[in-house]
Amino acid sequence: MRAFRRTKGDMTFDVVNYGLMTLYALMVLYPLYFISISSISDPNAVFAGEVWLWPKDITLEGYERIFSDTLIWVGYGNTILYAAVGTAISIMLTLTAAYPLSRPDFYGRNLIMLVFVFTMFFSGGLIPTYLLVKDLGMVDTIWAMVIPNAVGVWNIIIAKTFFETSIPGELREAAFIDGCSNTRFFFKIVLPLSKPIIAVMVLFHVVGHWNGFFDALIYLNDESKYPLQLILRNILVENQVSNSAAMMMDVESYAAKQRVAELIKYGMIIVSTFPLLILYPFLQRYFVKGVMIGSIKG
Amino acid sequence: MELLLNKEKQVVVVPRKTTRRKKIMRNWELYLFVLPCLLWFIVFKYVPMYGIQLAFKQYIPTEGIWGSPWIGFQHFTRFFESYQFWTLIKNTLSLSLWAFIFTFPVPIIVALLLNQLTSERYKKFVQTVIYAPHFISTVVLVGILFVFLSPTSGIVNHLIVLFGGEPILFMARPEWFKPLYVISGLWQETGWATIIYLAALAGVSPALHEAAIMDGANKWQRIWHVDIPGIRPTIVILLILAIGNIMNIGFEKAYLMQTDLNKSASAIIPTYVYEIGLQRAQYSFAAAIGLFNSVINLIMLLLVNRIVRKLGGNSLW
Numbered sequence: 001m002r003a004f005r006r007t008k009g010d011m012t013f014d015v016v017n018y019g020l021m022t023l024y025a026l027m028v029l030y031p032l033y034f035i036s037i038s039s040i041s042d043p044n045a046v047f048a049g050e051v052w053l054w055p056k057d058i059t060l061e062g063y064e065r066i067f068s069d070t071l072i073w074v075g076y077g078n079t080i081l082y083a084a085v086g087t088a089i090s091i092m093l094t095l096t097a098a099y100p101l102s103r104p105d106f107y108g109r110n111l112i113m114l115v116f117v118f119t120m121f122f123s124g125g126l127i128p129t130y131l132l133v134k135d136l137g138m139v140d141t142i143w144a145m146v147i148p149n150a151v152g153v154w155n156i157i158i159a160k161t162f163f164e165t166s167i168p169g170e171l172r173e174a175a176f177i178d179g180c181s182n183t184r185f186f187f188k189i190v191l192p193l194s195k196p197i198i199a200v201m202v203l204f205h206v207v208g209h210w211n212g213f214f215d216a217l218i219y220l221n222d223e224s225k226y227p228l229q230l231i232l233r234n235i236l237v238e239n240q241v242s243n244s245a246a247m248m249m250d251v252e253s254y255a256a257k258q259r260v261a262e263l264i265k266y267g268m269i270i271v272s273t274f275p276l277l278i279l280y281p282f283l284q285r286y287f288v289k290g291v292m293i294g295s296i297k298g
Numbered sequence: 299m300e301l302l303l304n305k306e307k308q309v310v311v312v313p314r315k316t317t318r319r320k321k322i323m324r325n326w327e328l329y330l331f332v333l334p335c336l337l338w339f340i341v342f343k344y345v346p347m348y349g350i351q352l353a354f355k356q357y358i359p360t361e362g363i364w365g366s367p368w369i370g371f372q373h374f375t376r377f378f379e380s381y382q383f384w385t386l387i388k389n390t391l392s393l394s395l396w397a398f399i400f401t402f403p404v405p406i407i408v409a410l411l412l413n414q415l416t417s418e419r420y421k422k423f424v425q426t427v428i429y430a431p432h433f434i435s436t437v438v439l440v441g442i443l444f445v446f447l448s449p450t451s452g453i454v455n456h457l458i459v460l461f462g463g464e465p466i467l468f469m470a471r472p473e474w475f476k477p478l479y480v481i482s483g484l485w486q487e488t489g490w491a492t493i494i495y496l497a498a499l500a501g502v503s504p505a506l507h508e509a510a511i512m513d514g515a516n517k518w519q520r521i522w523h524v525d526i527p528g529i530r531p532t533i534v535i536l537l538i539l540a541i542g543n544i545m546n547i548g549f550e551k552a553y554l555m556q557t558d559l560n561k562s563a564s565a566i567i568p569t570y571v572y573e574i575g576l577q578r579a580q581y582s583f584a585a586a587i588g589l590f591n592s593v594i595n596l597i598m599l600l601l602v603n604r605i606v607r608k609l610g611g612n613s614l615w
Contacts, residue, residue: 013517017411018420024408025427028485031442032430034453049456097335100328107321112332116339122596124346125588126568127575131363132346148342151335182327211435214550218576229437236441237554258450265445269438276433281426288429291493 032277039063039266043259046266062267065260072271075228082227083209086146090205091198093151098159099186102167120153130218144219145209145227155201158290162197163190200290203283210276232272236265353586366582373586382565390566393476393552394544400480402540405488406533409495410521425496428489439486440554443478444469469555472563479555494536495529502528538606542599546591567591 038046042057050056066072100106101113123129129148138144167190175185191198213229220226239261280287322329353373355366377383408428415421431439446452447468455465468474506524515523549568556564567587575584 007516009516009518013414014416017414020411021415021420021424025424028428028431028489031446031485035442035445047451049451049453049460093335093338096331100325100332103325103328105321106325106328107318112336115336119339119343121599122347122592123343124349125585125592126571127581127585127588128346128349128352128363129342130576131349131352131581132342135362147338150342151338156335182325182331186331207433211433211437213435213437218572229435232435232441233437233554236437237444239444262445262448262451265441269441269445273434273438277430280430280433284426284429288493291490292497 035266035269039263039270043263046262047259061260062263063271065264066267066271071223071226071231072228072268074224075226075231078225079210079227079229082142082145083206085142086150086209087202087205089146090150090152090155091201094155094159094201095191095194095198096186097151098156099163099190101156102160102163104169116153116156126218133219139219140222140225142225145215148219149215155204159194159197159201162194167193196286196289200286203286204290207276228272232268235268350585350589352582353589355582357582373583374590376583377587377590382570385562386565386567386570389563390547390568393479393566394547396476396480397483397547398540398544401483401487401491402537404484405491406495406529408488409492409499410525412492413496413499413525414517414521425489425492428492430489431486432490434486436548436550436554439482440551443482443555447478467559469557470559472560475555475560475563479551483551494532498529498532499525534606538599538602541602542595544595544598546595 037055038051039062040058041051041055042059045051045056101109133139133144133148172185175189213233216227216230349363352363354368354370356369358366412421446454449455449465449467459465502525507520510520510524547566552564552566553569556569571584571588574580
């Protein structure tokens with residue numbers, strides 16, 4: 001395309017386009033940048049609106065208070081536990097179901113697929129599901145966090161599509177002629193060939209658990225089982241910082257309390273979100289791949 | 299396969315019938331593979347569907363769902379006649395509609411523009427930046443809203459005061475609920491939503507672009523006459539899905555953004571179901587409202603799919 005001379009109109013288009021895209025990127029970045037600098041600035045300066053581009057009177061007070069609070073560490077620990085157990089369960093259920101459904105010689109695949117896909121369009125809803133989980137005795141246990149939402153139809157479709165397109169039927173036939181069983185074929189050949197899709201699904205599930213709060217909100221009452229996001233909600237949205245004794249013990253006046261509370265909020269956003277945001281650029285291509293595989297069938 | 303002689307004494311090949319039993323027996327292990335997942339779907343998806351009958355019953359905890367007495371459509375009539383009914387419908391519909399009007403077309407426009415960036419590296423950079431907010435949790439997003447919009451210390455109100463305005467109590471104002479919901483949604487999800495369109499745009503044949511350039515088309519004309527028709531099928535399918543989900547608005551963000559003061563705008567059907575069902579434990583009434591919502595969703599999806607198919611576009615099935 002180099003051979004063609006760019007017209008004046010196209011030049012203008014490019015200038016405007018670059019400007020717009022840069023502006024958009026800045027609009028996404030600035031709030032995150034502002035939170036970062038506010039979390040290490042003097043709360044009085046932030047409160048007065050003096051922090052714009054650079055941190056002012058750098059202090060780590062907010063982080064010291066956050067890290068001295070046990071509740072947050074408990075939340076972190078719970079989230080990691082739920083993410084690990086939940087992801088393992090989800091991956092196991094998803095892959096073992098998706099593989100047979102990808103096999104053209106699997107009798108009944110359409111019926112089973114219909115059973116799965118139907119739930120995408122109609123569901124029992126919140127209340128019957130809640131009562132079921134309650135009747136199963138899962139309320140206030142880790143199981144409520146990892147089982148009721150373990151499987152997503154979308155993930156099954158993604159995995160099934162992957163198996164269909166990247167495990168050739170000839171490979172299977174050759175293995176069977178050599179006397180390989182279905183089970184052995186799945187564990188020795190299919191799974192090792194499916195590392196990319198497993199990586200994608202692990203990432204999506206881990207992010208889902210890391211960011212999820214709804215299940216915890218409805219199924220957990222015991223504070224010691226709360227995942228990070230629920231604790232975050234109490235601090236960021238419900239404004240319960242001042243109730244947290246460990247964080248605010250030594251702050252005397254009400255005004256000072258409010259300022260420190262704001263500082264803690266900025267710090268909390270960083271502490272809870274940045275592990276993901278820092279890892280994400282390195283894993284970006286896996287995430288994007290996941291969206292693409294999912295959309296082939298869509 | 300078997301070789302047989304037909305009436306004219308010619309040899310014909312007849313495939314041996316594989317019986318259903320044989321087909322199943324040959325892959326018996328695969329059925330064991332599917333079993334756990336199938337059981338999960340039956341227990342966690344189909345049992346709750348069976349539990350929908352709660353909507354037509356008067357739930358008595360000691361009797362359970364099955365033992366509670368039937369009361370017909372009482373819960374539905376109670377809901378339709380309640381004073382919140384029209385507010386809820388209005389809030390749910392207008393919130394979804396506003397969210398849809400902005401969050402559907404904006405990613406398409408952004409993807410078309412991104413696709414025109416001449417520097418591949420800069421394009422990658424912008425993509426990396428704009429995908430990032432997708433990984434921020436709803437809780438943190440709403441937390442950021444509260445912190446930024448705080449009337450005393452928030453950066454937004456500092457700006458307003460700087461330009462001589464009065465601080466606005468954003469989170470306490472019903473009229474601000476919808477704009478904030480939509481804007482924060484755009485900030486968080488626009489970038490991520492471009493992925494599919496960018497993939498579709500990558501599939502548009504370069505030959506078409508070259509031909510258009512030969513014919514003297516400028517960039518605008520190429521976007522309009524080459525790119526947009528090229529991603530039309532993708533747009534249509536995502537449109538069907540989006541409209542089908544229009545009443546399926548996310549509970550989480552609306553619930554978190556809800557304050558006592560903005561409730562007249564932020565009370566939507568899902569938050570109401572949560573409030574009635576789980577906070578006040580009126581299970582059967584809440585189940586009825588939830589059912590009402592799911593049925594509307596289903597009807598919307600079927601309707602849109604049918605209309606699109608009539609118009610000769612692609613359809614979901």
